Amino acid sequence: MKRLVAWAAFLLGCLYFLLPLIGMTEFSLKMRRGEYSFDAYVRVFEDPRFWETFGYSLTLAAATIVFGVLLVVPTAYWVRLKLPQARPIIEFITLLPLVIPAIVIVFGYIRLYNTSSFLPLTGSAFGTDILLTMGYATLALPYMYRAVDTGLRTIDVATLTEAAQSLGAGWFTILARIILPNVLVAVLSGAFLTLAIVIGEFTMAALLNRPAFGPYMQLLGANRAYEPPALAVIAFAITWGCMGLIQLVTRFSKHERAKA
Amino acid sequence: MAFLELTDLEKTFGANRVVKAFSLAIEKGEFVSLLGPSGCGKTTVLRMVAGFEAPTSGTIRIDGHDVGDQRANQRNIGMMFQAYALFPNMTVADNVAFGLRVKGVSRSERDARVAEMLQLIGLPDLGARFPFQLSGGQQQRVALARALAPRPRVLLLDEPLSALDAKVRVSLRNEIREIQRELGITTIFVTHDQEEAMSISDRIVVMNGGIAEQAGAPFEIYNKPSTRFVAGFVGTLNMLEARVVAPEAGRVTVAGQALDLAQAIPAAEGASVTLALRPEAISLGRAEGREVVLPATIDEVHFLGSVIRIRARVEGSVVALDTFNRPDQPPPPVGSAAEISFAAVDAILLPA
Numbered sequence: 273m274k275r276l277v278a279w280a281a282f283l284l285g286c287l288y289f290l291l292p293l294i295g296m297t298e299f300s301l302k303m304r305r306g307e308y309s310f311d312a313y314v315r316v317f318e319d320p321r322f323w324e325t326f327g328y329s330l331t332l333a334a335a336t337i338v339f340g341v342l343l344v345v346p347t348a349y350w351v352r353l354k355l356p357q358a359r360p361i362i363e364f365i366t367l368l369p370l371v372i373p374a375i376v377i378v379f380g381y382i383r384l385y386n387t388s389s390f391l392p393l394t395g396s397a398f399g400t401d402i403l404l405t406m407g408y409a410t411l412a413l414p415y416m417y418r419a420v421d422t423g424l425r426t427i428d429v430a431t432l433t434e435a436a437q438s439l440g441a442g443w444f445t446i447l448a449r450i451i452l453p454n455v456l457v458a459v460l461s462g463a464f465l466t467l468a469i470v471i472g473e474f475t476m477a478a479l480l481n482r483p484a485f486g487p488y489m490q491l492l493g494a495n496r497a498y499e500p501p502a503l504a505v506i507a508f509a510i511t512w513g514c515m516g517l518i519q520l521v522t523r524f525s526k527h528e529r530a531k532a
Numbered sequence: 533m534a535f536l537e538l539t540d541l542e543k544t545f546g547a548n549r550v551v552k553a554f555s556l557a558i559e560k561g562e563f564v565s566l567l568g569p570s571g572c573g574k575t576t577v578l579r580m581v582a583g584f585e586a587p588t589s590g591t592i593r594i595d596g597h598d599v600g601d602q603r604a605n606q607r608n609i610g611m612m613f614q615a616y617a618l619f620p621n622m623t624v625a626d627n628v629a630f631g632l633r634v635k636g637v638s639r640s641e642r643d644a645r646v647a648e649m650l651q652l653i654g655l656p657d658l659g660a661r662f663p664f665q666l667s668g669g670q671q672q673r674v675a676l677a678r679a680l681a682p683r684p685r686v687l688l689l690d691e692p693l694s695a696l697d698a699k700v701r702v703s704l705r706n707e708i709r710e711i712q713r714e715l716g717i718t719t720i721f722v723t724h725d726q727e728e729a730m731s732i733s734d735r736i737v738v739m740n741g742g743i744a745e746q747a748g749a750p751f752e753i754y755n756k757p758s759t760r761f762v763a764g765f766v767g768t769l770n771m772l773e774a775r776v777v778a779p780e781a782g783r784v785t786v787a788g789q790a791l792d793l794a795q796a797i798p799a800a801e802g803a804s805v806t807l808a809l810r811p812e813a814i815s816l817g818r819a820e821g822r823e824v825v826l827p828a829t830i831d832e833v834h835f836l837g838s839v840i841r842i843r844a845r846v847e848g849s850v851v852a853l854d855t856f857n858r859p860d861q862p863p864p865p866v867g868s869a870a871e872i873s874f875a876a877v878d879a880i881l882l883p884a
Contacts, residue, residue: 427620431613431617432617432619435617435618435619437584437603438605438607438611439634439678439679440634440682450619454620
């Protein structure tokens with residue numbers, strides 16, 4: 273009886289997630305009257321703005337991930353190693369982006385870095401891209417930090433550091449050759465979450481007026497019927513592709529098997 | 533001048549003085565153990581030598597040079613940890629090669645050294661394995677090879693055997709000692725296990741409460757403990773209360789029996805002193821050369837195989853004594869009256 277209830281709950285959960293997906297996919301295939309076709313997908317792929325905005329967001333996602341890793345891995349490592357008493361404070365700071373809306377952050381940016389400020393980042397496209405990357409890194413911080421911190425928990429940071437030091441290694445070598453490789457899977461899952469956030473982000477990109485994927489989706493959604501669901505299905509496919517890739521990487525890094 | 537010299541080392545954490553006026557001179561190639569209960573400061577001394585902790589005061593000199601302003605990664609000191617601390621993302625060979633790679637040793641030289649080290653620890657075929665594929669004993673051997681590969685000046689062992697099971701512990705400690713002798717590397721070994729310390733050390737420093745209570749060869753520490761703590765911590769000890777009869781002549785009485793110690797007693801006539809006896813210095817019944825005979829009651833008998841450990845009551849104090857098993861002589865029944873004997877020269881006069 274208990275098993276039955278459990279299965280029922282599981283099925284209900286599946287339906288809750290799958291039905292909208294199935295409905296959306298089905299609708300996206302109905303562009304041609306009376307038959308299923310990929311017309312909506314062809315339209316999306318034929319639109320040069322799709323490629324432009326998607327490429328732009330992908331580039332910024334990569335920059336955000338690199339910046340996030342460079343910021344978060346040494347910070348989380350240092351906090352674990354030298355400032356364990358500061359962990360609650362750091363955790364609180366990394367959670368702030370969840371409670372401060374993106375729109376507040378971006379207005380703050382515009383006020384601080386406008387063309388008449390001491391650092392006129394919004395004055396050029398490149399400067400604005402930097403600003404947007406920083407904004408994305410802020411939004412992704414809670415996920416990135418948590419992922420890396422959890423990864424660090426699985427290794428004996430203090431002893432490994434001392435072992436490396438006694439063998440002559442400096443801080444850079446320790447971080448690059450020992451800490452980072454050992455939390456790589458955690459970093460990858462953080463990177464994946466960052467990618468998902470950046471690809472779908474609308475507020476910051478729209479208000480900083482950059483040609484990102486989020487504003488493009490919004491524009492398409494406001495003006496078309498069949499293309500938006502097609503776009504959503506494509507976005508899902510990309511997301512799942514990334515998840516598969518992470519699994520693959522995990523499988524290939526031999527030493528991680530020990531932890532599994 | 534000694535190769536490794538620790539002079540007046542002090543370490544305080546907040547209000548807590550963990551190491552107090554610790555001095556030690558270690559000769560090149562010597563194997564010295566720091567022995568003591570947990571919290572006695574032995575690991576802190578080791579960590580100061582390694583450079584992981586900075587001494588509050590005092591100096592550390594290696595080969596005549598003060599290393600106080602050198603960081604841990606500049607000291608060229610090999611270290612083995614209780615938790616193995618192998619890098620999980622690297623193979624055994626890469627682990628062993630790590631120190632050489634950091635030093636910028638060429639690939640061919642590195643490979644040769646790694647092969648040599650793996651040969652030394654008896655695991656020549658496991659270079660391609662990852663740490664998680666090895667047993668605890670094998671991991672700790674790899675850790676030893678990794679520590680030795682860059683030819684460190686000093687080897688520090690921080691309770692490296694504590695996480696291993698009993699059999700592996702004994703075989704690995706013998707191996708460590710053999711390799712240490714072969715390479716002639718100056719070694720400090722930290723342990724709380726007195727048997728471990730006595731079996732492999734040239735010299736033992738017994739520590740308690742942040743100070744070195746006694747330093748000496750295992751034989752000396754065991755047979756001539758200079759403080760009550762050392763006597764109690766190293767080996768099993770039986771305490772007997774004695775009364776001083778003639779301090780100059782070293783004459784005391786124990787349970788009404790007079791005996792002459794081979795030394796003068798720094799106590800007044802009529803004062804009470806404590807004599808200590810190792811279990812192997814006491815015989816059940818009368819024995820040749822053991823002239824002091826005391827009446828006793830058998831309290832407990834533990835048959836351990838080759839050895840029988842007996843606990844007997846003598847005038848209110850309990851003494852433990854070991855006898856060898858003999859098939860023609862069954863152990864005495866519990867509760868029976870017996871005699872125990874020992875030689876006066878075996879009695880250790882404990883400082884008050």
